Amino acid sequence: MCGIVGYIGHREAYPIIIKGLQRLEYRGYDSAGIALYDGNAIKLSKTKGKVSDLKNKIENEISTDGTLGIGHTRWATHGVPNDVNSHPHYSNSGDLVIIHNGIIENYDSLKKELIKRGYTFHSDTDTEVLVNLIEEVQKNDNLKLGKAVQVALNQVVGAYAIAVFDKNKPNEIVVAKLGSPLAIGIGDDEFFIASDASPFIEYTKNAIYLEDEEMAIIRRGKKIKVRKIKNDVLVDPYVQELQLNLEQIEKGGYDHFMLKEIYEQPSAILDTFRGRLLSNEGMIKLAGVEDNMKKFLAADRIIIVACGTSWHAGLVAEYIFEDLARIPVEVEYASEFRYRNPVITEKDIVIAISQSGETADTLAAIKLAKSKGAFVFGVCNVVGSTIARETDAGAYTHAGPEIGVASTKAFTTQITVLTLMALRLARAKGTMSSSEFRHHLIELETIPGKVEEALKSDAYVKTVAEIYKDSKNCLYLGRGFNFPVALEGALKLKEISYIHAEGYPAAEMKHGPIALIDEHMPVIVIATKMGHYDKVVSNIQEIKARKGKIIGIVTKGDTSVKELADHVIEVPETLECLTPLLTTIPLQLLSYHIAVMLEKNVDQPRNLAKSVTVE
Ligand code: F6R
Numbered sequence: 001m002c003g004i005v006g007y008i009g010h011r012e013a014y015p016i017i018i019k020g021l022q023r024l025e026y027r028g029y030d031s032a033g034i035a036l037y038d039g040n041a042i043k044l045s046k047t048k049g050k051v052s053d054l055k056n057k058i059e060n061e062i063s064t065d066g067t068l069g070i071g072h073t074r075w076a077t078h079g080v081p082n083d084v085n086s087h088p089h090y091s092n093s094g095d096l097v098i099i100h101n102g103i104i105e106n107y108d109s110l111k112k113e114l115i116k117r118g119y120t121f122h123s124d125t126d127t128e129v130l131v132n133l134i135e136e137v138q139k140n141d142n143l144k145l146g147k148a149v150q151v152a153l154n155q156v157v158g159a160y161a162i163a164v165f166d167k168n169k170p171n172e173i174v175v176a177k178l179g180s181p182l183a184i185g186i187g188d189d190e191f192f193i194a195s196d197a198s199p200f201i202e203y204t205k206n207a208i209y210l211e212d213e214e215m216a217i218i219r220r221g222k223k224i225k226v227r228k229i230k231n232d233v234l235v236d237p238y239v240q241e242l243q244l245n246l247e248q249i250e251k252g253g254y255d256h257f258m259l260k261e262i263y264e265q266p267s268a269i270l271d272t273f274r275g276r277l278l279s280n281e282g283m284i285k286l287a288g289v290e291d292n293m294k295k296f297l298a299a300d301r302i303i304i305v306a307c308g309t310s311w312h313a314g315l316v317a318e319y320i321f322e323d324l325a326r327i328p329v330e331v332e333y334a335s336e337f338r339y340r341n342p343v344i345t346e347k348d349i350v351i352a353i354s355q356s357g358e359t360a361d362t363l364a365a366i367k368l369a370k371s372k373g374a375f376v377f378g379v380c381n382v383v384g385s386t387i388a389r390e391t392d393a394g395a396y397t398h399a400g401p402e403i404g405v406a407s408t409k410a411f412t413t414q415i416t417v418l419t420l421m422a423l424r425l426a427r428a429k430g431t432m433s434s435s436e437f438r439h440h441l442i443e444l445e446t447i448p449g450k451v452e453e454a455l456k457s458d459a460y461v462k463t464v465a466e467i468y469k470d471s472k473n474c475l476y477l478g479r480g481f482n483f484p485v486a487l488e489g490a491l492k493l494k495e496i497s498y499i500h501a502e503g504y505p506a507a508e509m510k511h512g513p514i515a516l517i518d519e520h521m522p523v524i525v526i527a528t529k530m531g532h533y534d535k536v537v538s539n540i541q542e543i544k545a546r547k548g549k550i551i552g553i554v555t556k557g558d559t560s561v562k563e564l565a566d567h568v569i570e571v572p573e574t575l576e577c578l579t580p581l582l583t584t585i586p587l588q589l590l591s592y593h594i595a596v597m598l599e600k601n602v603d604q605p606r607n608l609a610k611s612v613t614v615e
Contacts, residue, residue, distance in 0.1 A: 001075035001609040002087075002101035003027040004182070005199050006163040008173050008220055009190020013069035016192070018058075020199025021051045021073045023249060026257075026403050026603070026610040027101075027195060028075025031086035034058065035097045036066035037170045042097055046072075046086035050604075068170060068220075070163045070193070072099040075609040078107065079124030089128040091135035092119050096145075096166050098134070100127040101195060102159035102180040103614050110155065130156065134164065146217040146225075149174045153215070153229050159360070159613065161210075163193050176215035176229060180613050181358060181386065184208045184216060184224065186239065191218045196382075197242050198249045198401070208237040209384050240384065248401050256602045258404030258496070262588050263455060266448040268399040268409040269581070272416040273448075279441040282434065284424040286417075288377060288393040295375050296425055299349040301328040303374075305337050305365040306353040307612065309407035309491060313414035314353050315484035316580045320419055323577060324440075325426040334365035335615070346373035353418075354378070355402055355410035356611035357385020364615075366390050379417050381410050395421065404603045405610050406496050408588050411488060412451070412581050419444065419578070443575050447582075450572040454585040457569050461586050464551060464567050465593035468522045474499055475513060475548075476587070477506040478526035479536055485526055485580045489587030496595040496605045506532075506539040517548040524590070525565075526583045529555035530576035540564050551590075553583050 003024025007013040017034055032054040033046025043062040047054050051073055058064060072087035079085035087099045104110070107126035110133055115121070119132045133155065138148035145166045153160070159179030165172065175182055175193055185192030185200035185207050192200035197207050208224065210216060214235060216226045226235045254260035276285050289296060302321060304314035311333060318329040332342070334352070338361060344350070350369040354362045357380035366376050366387065378391030381399050388394055397413035423440055426432040432440070468474070474493055478486035487503035494501045504513050506525065517523065523543050527536040537560050543550055544564050552558075552565035555573050562568050571582040595602045 001028045001077070001611060001613055003073040003195045004070070004099045004101050004161055004163055004193065006070040006099070006173050006175070006193030007190070008068045008218055009187065010067060011190065012064070013066050014064035016199070017069050017071040018051065018055055020194055021054070021071045023198040024195055025051055025073050026405055028073050028609045029604045030076050030081035031074045031083070032072060033086045033088050034069060034071040035088040036062070036064060036069035037165065037167060038063065038066040042167050044088060044090070044097065046083060046088065048082050048086065068165065068173065070097070070099045070165065070173065077103050077614055078126045085123045085125050087127060089123065089125065089131050091131045093135060095168055096131050096135050096164055098127060098131040098162055098164040100130060101161045101613070102178070104130055104156055104160065105158040106156065126158070130160070130162070131164065145169055145172065146174050146215070149176060150215060150227070150229055150232065161195060171220040173218045174215065175210070175218065177210040178212050178229070179360070179386070182210045184210065184218065186224070189221050191224065193218070197244055201242065201244050201249065202246055205242045206239050207242055208239055212386070243383070244401065249403065255596070256404065256592070258406055258408060258592055258602050261402055261404050261408045262585070262592065264400065265409050265412050265585070266452045268413050269416050269451060270448045271398040271400070272413045273445070274398070276420055277441060277444060279438070279445050282438050282441065284420050284427070284441070286395050286420055286424055288395045289421055289424050292375065292393050293428060296349060297428060298347065299327065300345070300347040301330065302349045302351055303344065303369070304329060304331045304351045304353065305334040305362055305369070307334050307359050307361055309411050309488060310353040310355060310414060312484045312488040312491070313411050313418065314351070315487070316415050316481060317351070317418035317422065319481045320422045320577050321425070324422045324432060325429055326431045327425065332365070334359070335361040338364040338368050344369055344372040344374050348374045350374045350376045352376060352378050352387055352391060353414055354387045355381045355407055355414070357382040357387035358611040358613050359387070360613050360615050363387055363390060379414055381413070403610075405605055405608050406492055406591070406602075412584060415580055440575065443578060447574065447578060450574060450582055451585060454571045454582045457586050458589050461569060461589040462593045464569070465590055465597060468549070469594045469597045471499060471520070471522050473516065473521060474501040475516065475521060475523045476501060476503040477509060477523060477539060478503070478583070479506045479532045481531065481577055481580050482526040482528065482583055485583050485587065488584060489524060489591070492588055492591035493594065495608060496591055496602050497598055497600055498606070499594065506536050509539060510542065514542065514546065517543055517546040519547040519549070522549045522551060524551045524553065524587065526553045527558075527561045528553070528571065528576075528579045528583060529558065529573065530579065537561060537564070553586055
C-alpha cells in the first residue's frame, strides 16, 4: 500500500513528484507529503487527505524549487491518518528525510532503544523509528548514508520500499526494497524512483526493478550502484524496457478509471487470448502450462490461493477445472491458508491468483506451498511483480494497468486465463473430445464481442441503479458457475457504494437469508438459461412470494424470469462455463452507477488500497 516517488536530476522535481503521486494514489490516499531540496535546505509539506489537498497546501506553504525530492501517498498502518503521521519523516537532527511503503514489525523495540539514547518521536509511525535508526547508525559509526541505511536495515524485521536523503549530501538518494515494490527509471543524467513505473513513463522507458533485499545509491550524474543489503555484494541490475504507455494510465475521456476498465474488457480479454487461443488450429498454447505439463498431469489436486476478487475468480475456476478437466480443486483464502498448517504435498499444484502480484497474504501462501514442495503457478496481471517472480511458472492476464481500486477487467481476464488452462488440461487429459474442445474454443473466441453486447445494457442498468441507490441492503444470488459471480457482485457494491450486500448460492437462501427479504430488499438473481435455470426460477418465486424486489440477469430472449422479476438485464447466450464472463458485466455497471449517484469516490473508495502489501 502507499505510493512512493522520488526524483534527482536536472529538472524541477516538484511537478514530476506531484504528478507521480497522483498516478500512484490508487495505492493509498489518506494522506500525502513531499520533501524537496532547493540547494540550501529541505522544504517539507504534508497533510491528511488526498494529493490534491497536498497540492493546495504546498502552493501556499513552500517554494517548490529544487531538482531533488521525494513524495509519498499513504494508506495508514501505524498511526491514524493525520498531518503528523504523514510522510516524509525527518530524523531528530532534521538532516535526514525518508518515505516508506511497508511495515517495520520490530519498530517498538527499536523505538524503546532509541528513546533510551535520547531520541524523541513526534508521530506514531514505524517510519519515524527507521529514519532515526539510520541517523543513530550514521552518527555512531560515522558512516556515509548508504552504509548507514544498510546497517540499519539489517536490524529491521518487516517490509519496506524506502527512499531517504541527507541534506548534507544533497546529490544522492538511497533506496532499498524488501517486500514492497520499487522501480528506478533511468533517464539522461536523471533518475526517477517510484512504486511502479507510471510516474515516469513519459520521461524514460528504461527501468530497474529492485529485487527484495537490494538497495541502490542513486547519485546525480553517476551510474547507479545496486547492492545486496545483507552481504554488501554489488549486483549488476537488469535494465528493463517498459511496455507501458501513457494512454493506458489515463482516463481517456471516461469519468472514472473504473468505468474505463469496465469498457476495456472486450479488448482486455482479446489481449489475454493473443497467441494462446488458436481456434483455427484447434489449439491452446500457454507456455507456463506446456513446459510443466507432466507436473499438471501428475497432480493429485489443484489448490487455488488468492484474496478478494481474485479469490472469486479462483472459485469460478474451481467449477471450470472440475467440470472440464476433472481435476479436484480447493480454493483457499490466502490469509487463512498461510496460518493453518495445511496439508500440502509435492503432488499438489498451487495456483496463486493476483492482479497486483504484490498481495502480502498471497505471497506468504506461495512461500508456504513452495516450502512443502508444491509446484506453484502464478496468474498475475502486473508484469515482473513479486508474485510473478516468486512462482515456479505462470501466465499473465495481460489486462493492462488496472487503476480503479475495485477490480473489474482483472477479474474477467483472470477467469479467461484459468479457462484456457482448464481447456488445455482437459485436452491433454482426454476428459474432453476433440469436437467438444473445438466447440469451446470457437465459443470462447466470441466472448469479447458478447461482452461488448453486454455493455450495451449500460443505460438500462443506470435506470435500475436510480431506483435502488438508496437501499440499505442488497442480496446477490447465483448458482454453479455463477455463484462466485454473485459474491463478486456483492463485493463490488459494498466496496464502492458502502451499501451492505451479501452474495449467496441461490439454493442456500432458504437456510437463512430468506428471513431478510421484504419489500425493501433488492435481490439480484443471476438466472441464465443453462445449468440450474428451473431451480433458480423457483428461488425467484420464493423471493416474489415475500415481496422482495427482483433484478434478474438473464439470457437474451428469456421469458420466464421476465414474468416474475421487477427488472431483467439481458446478456448474450454462451456456454454455461463461460457465462461468468458476461453476467459479471451488468453487476459491475450497477455498482458503478449506484456509487456515482451516491457521490462516492468510485476509484478510491474509503479505507481501501489497490495493492494490499500488509497482512
Ligand atoms: C476488490 C479488489 C480486492 C483484490 C484483493 C486481491 O475489487 O480489488 O478484493 O482483489 O485485494 O488483490 P490482488 O488480486 O492484487 O492480489
